[in-house]
Amino acid sequence: MTTSTLPTDAPSVVAPKPKSAGGGLGRYLLVRFLLIFPTIFILVTLVFLLMRSIGDPITAAQGGKLPADQLQALIHAAGYDRPVIVQYFEYLGQVFTGNFGNTLSDNRPVTEVLITYGAATLELAFYALIVAFIVGIPLGMLAAYFRDRFPDAFLRIFAILCYATPVFFAGMLLKLIFSVWLQWLPVAGRATTRTELAMQSLPNKTGIYLIDAIALGNPAAIGDVLSHAVLPGIALGLLTAGVFLRLVRTNVIGTLGTDYVDAARSRGVSESRLVRKHAYKPALIPIITVIGLQIAILLGGAVLTETTFEWKGLGFQLAGYLASRDFVAVQGIVALLAVIVALTNFIVDVIAALIDPRVRY
Amino acid sequence: MTTTTAEPIAAVPPTKGTFWGRLPVLKQLRQSVGLQRGMLVTGLVITAIFVLTAIFAPVIAPYSFAQLRDASGPFGAQQPPSAAHIMGTTVGGYDVFSRVIWGAQTAILVIIIAVIFSIFIGIALGLVSGYIGGWLDRVLVVIGDAIYAFPSLLLAIVLSIVISGGQSSLWGGIFAAALSITVVYIPQYYRVIRAETIRIKAEPYVESAKMLGASTPRIMFRHVLRNATRTLPIIFTLNSSEAILTLAGLGFLGFGIEPTAAAEWGYDLNKALSDVTSGIWWTALYPGLAIVLSVLGITLVGESLNDLADPRLRGRKRVKAKAGAVSATSVDTPLPSDVEILEENAS
Numbered sequence: 130m131t132t133s134t135l136p137t138d139a140p141s142v143v144a145p146k147p148k149s150a151g152g153g154l155g156r157y158l159l160v161r162f163l164l165i166f167p168t169i170f171i172l173v174t175l176v177f178l179l180m181r182s183i184g185d186p187i188t189a190a191q192g193g194k195l196p197a198d199q200l201q202a203l204i205h206a207a208g209y210d211r212p213v214i215v216q217y218f219e220y221l222g223q224v225f226t227g228n229f230g231n232t233l234s235d236n237r238p239v240t241e242v243l244i245t246y247g248a249a250t251l252e253l254a255f256y257a258l259i260v261a262f263i264v265g266i267p268l269g270m271l272a273a274y275f276r277d278r279f280p281d282a283f284l285r286i287f288a289i290l291c292y293a294t295p296v297f298f299a300g301m302l303l304k305l306i307f308s309v310w311l312q313w314l315p316v317a318g319r320a321t322t323r324t325e326l327a328m329q330s331l332p333n334k335t336g337i338y339l340i341d342a343i344a345l346g347n348p349a350a351i352g353d354v355l356s357h358a359v360l361p362g363i364a365l366g367l368l369t370a371g372v373f374l375r376l377v378r379t380n381v382i383g384t385l386g387t388d389y390v391d392a393a394r395s396r397g398v399s400e401s402r403l404v405r406k407h408a409y410k411p412a413l414i415p416i417i418t419v420i421g422l423q424i425a426i427l428l429g430g431a432v433l434t435e436t437t438f439e440w441k442g443l444g445f446q447l448a449g450y451l452a453s454r455d456f457v458a459v460q461g462i463v464a465l466l467a468v469i470v471a472l473t474n475f476i477v478d479v480i481a482a483l484i485d486p487r488v489r490y
Numbered sequence: 491m492t493t494t495t496a497e498p499i500a501a502v503p504p505t506k507g508t509f510w511g512r513l514p515v516l517k518q519l520r521q522s523v524g525l526q527r528g529m530l531v532t533g534l535v536i537t538a539i540f541v542l543t544a545i546f547a548p549v550i551a552p553y554s555f556a557q558l559r560d561a562s563g564p565f566g567a568q569q570p571p572s573a574a575h576i577m578g579t580t581v582g583g584y585d586v587f588s589r590v591i592w593g594a595q596t597a598i599l600v601i602i603i604a605v606i607f608s609i610f611i612g613i614a615l616g617l618v619s620g621y622i623g624g625w626l627d628r629v630l631v632v633i634g635d636a637i638y639a640f641p642s643l644l645l646a647i648v649l650s651i652v653i654s655g656g657q658s659s660l661w662g663g664i665f666a667a668a669l670s671i672t673v674v675y676i677p678q679y680y681r682v683i684r685a686e687t688i689r690i691k692a693e694p695y696v697e698s699a700k701m702l703g704a705s706t707p708r709i710m711f712r713h714v715l716r717n718a719t720r721t722l723p724i725i726f727t728l729n730s731s732e733a734i735l736t737l738a739g740l741g742f743l744g745f746g747i748e749p750t751a752a753a754e755w756g757y758d759l760n761k762a763l764s765d766v767t768s769g770i771w772w773t774a775l776y777p778g779l780a781i782v783l784s785v786l787g788i789t790l791v792g793e794s795l796n797d798l799a800d801p802r803l804r805g806r807k808r809v810k811a812k813a814g815a816v817s818a819t820s821v822d823t824p825l826p827s828d829v830e831i832l833e834e835n836a837s
Contacts, residue, residue, distance in 0.1 A: 171636040179652045282525045293785035298778035301766045429641030
């Protein structure tokens, strides 16, 4: 992370005016890149001010457990008795050098927590996205094809149900049916203890269990890891699948009404081929743009899914730190997630601009 | 921004109609046909049941939400459904059915407070920012976008820690949940109202009002705001359903309202998590279904309103009947309209 771009010049890099159209791809990418910094700056500031407005983290964690003089000594040692503005600038400086502080409860650097548990969350989000693509896109095309007829109504209700069901409730239902009653799939966790131990011995483990299991070369381990991933992946993936379904449906219907599709139709191309070949690709572009926002929703959903399935990722850790009132850790993880969200949104926007020239206003 | 899209929609009912015919939801109900009407009616019925349950909770629920015993002794923990407890009892020994019913009241209160706050603040910011523009507008846009891009549940967690320290009484808890949801949703109202304001600002009637010497506040509230509220019912419904989900998410993570202060579905699901592993289904199923149904009802209404506001998605028969008017609008919008983007993003 570069320290040269001070966040204080934020207002000057706000989105370009529409009238300066035709600036080209390079200009768009530059402006979009510079916009990352105010976003991170605003979120980090917001989280810092909010968390500090309720007092210092040590009182929050230890208040009532320690005598007042010991508490004061701890607060003084950590520097929380200095003016908030001094602490704020110190914190900003730390963040821009990639230091998000140490957790209070187990005294580990927040960045280390991220590296250890981030891989698990990344893996879960990956499975969820796969489920979302497999379920959402074909069903969305189907709904558009059967527009306003029974299958369409059914699929749209399904999409709304995907959205209306909280991920933890979906997870609990899946668990109840497939793990407890049918006993097909494991109840919780990322792998059995034996597989986890085997993977510990790997020389350069990634923390992404699927990759590690493949590196082990043991089919049983791969099967074990995948069987643990099915239910959490579906629970979290359905949330996004509903969004994709609706988006694909709306956009395919929109493209089916355009002139070029009308031209193809007049040449005698069948309606199903129109959906599959002609209207399908342009309808996928908006999906790329919403993935950016879906990442944020997936991260929020991951906190709930991981808690439901004891999937030891960032969300599970965050819930644990919340329960133990370790607000330094919470602040650090939330700030880090802000950085991740800002970066992924940037990447997604770049991909969208490369694919669709209309985006580069 | 194309200005042509709004006019044909307004032009569909040829007469101005009665007072009832022009009310937001009723107008759409009459406008809808076939499946779309079915979805709208289903949504309205579910939502009505939800609201009525909340209002009449004290009458419907056999016990109080925090009741552990009656005349014949304690209820007992994790009792399966029976005549006395038609949905069984929870691990804490509460009656599941009563807590599900009372939970509707909590959810409605949170929605009302959250939506009222975010509508007022969001509209005010959007109007000022869109109409006056300048550096204030730019700063607000960047801040709004930053908050909008962030996982709303995480922000709500941080805010609920700040507001209530995590746990609290009935009103403390409800306000904490509602305010955390408010801050998260202000950017949505802000965005929509700002976009509409910028569009309307360029309309000739605003120009003429300026020429006639109308004051800025008068133009803002009388000419711009009146015309910018077209999409509000849609966002309103979508936000209400998100408010229920956020409240449940907060409750599930242990930031909800204490069980003795009010019934809250997310909290009950959190307590039911370990029950599921031992095959106890009733403590999880019913509160979960309550969440799903209430969100489903409100979302069905919102979706239908959204479809009816978009000529490309309105029922086909309608499109054929008004082919002349609609074909003119369906071509000139290559990118999804603001409402659609918002609607997709909102979920």
